[in-house]
Amino acid sequence: MALNPLTVKKLRRFRSIRRGYVSFLVLTGLIVLSLFGELLVNSRALAVSYEGRLHFPTYGANLPGTAFGLGYSYETNYRELKKKFAAEGSKNWVLMPPFQFNAFENTPYQNVFKPAPPSFMGGPEGHLLGTDTTGRDIFARLFFGFRVAIFFALAFMALTYVVGISVGCMMGYFGGVFDLIVQRLIEVWSNIPFLYMVIIIFSVIPSTLSIPARVGILLVVMVLFSWTSMTYYMRTATYREKARDYTSAAIVIGAGTGRIIFNHILPNTISTVVTFMPFTIVSAITAVTALDFLGFGLPAPTPSMGELLKQGTQTLTTAPWIVSSAFAALVFILTLVTFIGEAVREAFDPKKFTTYE
């Protein structure tokens, strides 16, 4: 696809802003890594060679202990299997991922479930950032919590923009009574307090729903109450573009409304949208973290940064590593996204590239 030369110029400018560009690379790298998270952070082995046969348990079905000559029918504990094979000195071997704990298992520390300090602070081996109040690995929970949060935020952004841009463009393009009515509707709608709605809706949705369904509902509810802010920008931008000659020309040629809005006007207003994107992501991550913190977000035991932050504030004095890792991770990610946002805004700044006005 041939890019608009203007867009190419903008992208080149973006690449030249080092801080933003590096942040972009790091974040993209993290997202790609998180897609293969199960290969990096997992209690399941990457590969097991048992009696001459190779097994790859990571993505497949749960392999019972009996498959490896262990006396139990529940899922194999690969860390112990590795130790067992090593002790036996047999030809069997286990290849574990770099981080050997998943986000759900409770590992006791000093024989009870309580937070264990990070391994570099004298805590048990393998727990890079220590464990939380029930002995779950903080690194694993942060890692998968990041994956959930970032994809949630991306989906949130996509949905709010689809709705917000469509409605905003329509308001700007049609104008008149339509604009007036929709504006009033939006004013009313945006005055409904979002947080209370989430709390109310979550108290009535049936609990029999699966976790993905509940996450989906949370997403829909958040989108329902967040699309409105986008409409104002798109409305004014469309108003402006509608008055331009190219729009009149398109109308004269006989292009349909949809074609005019999405093929002609939208590309010319997109710079406004693009500059907002990273900040929408920041607010989505913040919102889902805040909701988790309040206990209305992602259902337990989904790994989440908000839930870790909450635990951390309750154990400030006894387990400061919980709050510090969660806080540091959150700040790190939000800073990355913000840097990207700044660079995008600068690169796409319409003042720099607008050819007429």
Next chain:
Amino acid sequence: MNQVLPSLRLSGRWLLALAGVFFLVGCGKKKEAVVERDNTAEVKAYYAANPNFFRFATPADLPKDLEWENGADLPEIGSPAAKKGGTFYTFLQDYPRTLRHVGPDANGSFRPWLLDDVVVQWAWRHPTKTDVGPKGFHFFSGLASEWAIDKARKTVWVRIEPNARWSDGVPITSDDMLFAFYFWRSKYIQDPWYNNFYTTNFAGITRYDSHTFSITLPEDRPDMSERVLKLYPQPAHFFKELGDDFLERYQWRVVPTPGAYTILPEDIDKGRSITLTRVKDWWAKDKKNWRYRFNPDKIRFSVIRDTPKSFEAFKKGEIDFFNLSLAEYWYDKLPDSDPLVQSGLVQKNKFYHDFPRPTFGLWMNTNRPLLDNREVRVGIQYATNWQLVIDKFARGDWQRMQTGSDGYGEFTHPTLRSRPFSIEKALESFAKAGFTTRGPDGVLVNAKGERLSFQLTTGYEALKDVLTILREEALKAGVELRIEVLDGTTAFKKLREKQHDISYTAFSVSPEMYPRYWEDSHSANAYDDAFRPDGTMNPERKLKTQTNNVTSTAIHALDQKIIAYDRSSGADEMKKLAFEMEEMLHEHAAFSPGQVVPFMRIGSWRWIGYPEDFHVKLGKNFTEWMLFWVDEEKKKETLDARRTGATFPPVIRTYEQYKQKN
């Protein structure tokens, strides 16, 4: 029976708003409320309309053969070393929504301070001498100077202390007890539980003179004396304005009390703090069993919503004591090695108590698919690793609950034991139910492709870690528990609507003589028309909601035993029936007994005094029974020491005199 924690928060957030509306309405109507009302005539007419219940006699009508008793020979409660005076500082998580004792919102966490722990009943069950005597429990005198029990006539006679007074100075008379029945049965109070309880459980009240009355019960039960003596009167003069607007009119009015503490109007700072003040020249201040209790002059509550925050306030000395029962607090947040403890400024006490235990455990709804299969339920029982929770979460301090009615002394089954965690036995049971193969996620699947997966609901945010532990362990036995942590009120609502699969919850039980079975195990509380006349299950039965039979248990043979038990007058017969029913319930396996927390762990500043043996056997929490006191001299000394760095010998004690062997 109430649910333990949610009952404290019975009214949800939206009710707070509603209470706010009431409050505003109350303000708006202030001028109107001056309109005097006098319901004396209405009350008299009610008595006249119910001549069988409200009877009027003369002192001459008193039977001559009564054996009067007053419990004077029972050991004294509290410590003679107690010092009067000072202010006791503590906190509330939520501001009381009303000062009424009854009606909507009244059953909140502040009610013990308004009523339960402060009121003086006619007589009280002795909290340390708790065995069952020939006449039932042992009682010491409260508002009654003496009482007499006649089982043949199903009646208890009471003589009122001549000097007993309400906190506003008005004497307490028999008329206040008559009025109490009118009050509790009145539609005005908008409290169906009271309406029902005081209509069905009592057969009549007879007034002999201003200080003598008797109450008759519909049937002779082993705990007859308790049923009458634990009643208390209502101030007829104060409720003269009782009417349709009861809720608004009495929302923030302090009810006169026979007890030691009342609230002065200037001490109500809504949303922030509330203070109890000791009644001046309290009528019972020199009475045995009352004189060494209710010691501080004032008890001040500030609102601190957040537990970690209130703990910090305690460590600063702004709050006098803190409940350290959770292992996290006892071992990690205030360990024995903490400077505050080692310098003797803060004392740590662990006290084992003994009373009917809140029924923590998994309540399985037998009306749900798969859970209607007994083998599945038995399998789940074997698949729940309570011992791991006890060992690793509670650090070995809790005990395993054995039956649904632990802690009733002679009425608790002596040998029955709950099922231990065993993957083999769980798999065996699941196999009997047709679940033999494991799916790709390790969860068992039956021939029809149904997964062995259940929703596990709780309203206890603080105990959600227990569930994550149970979940991980249950997965090993091939059963998936999907955890749902709800807000307390919502969880309780879901439970009462029987919408749950499995619920981790507890019903709190007051220290009664014997366990109740009708509420949580009789079919009448599970279904309408549970059985056909021949005793088999009725396929068209209808689920009944809003009852405590949250397992939807309906067993015909058990019903018969419950009825016999509830009609029995002999303690021995009841024990036999109780054991048989307990065994049937064990077989039925719908309740997986969880944990018993057999102790309270209290951290308190050095200036808080308490008896040598710390507490009474039935003491549920530190403040119940009001045995503590504030030592002003020590407070000054301690605060000085904190400034100068002086230290005292550390105090870390355990009291095991009432500890039960498990």
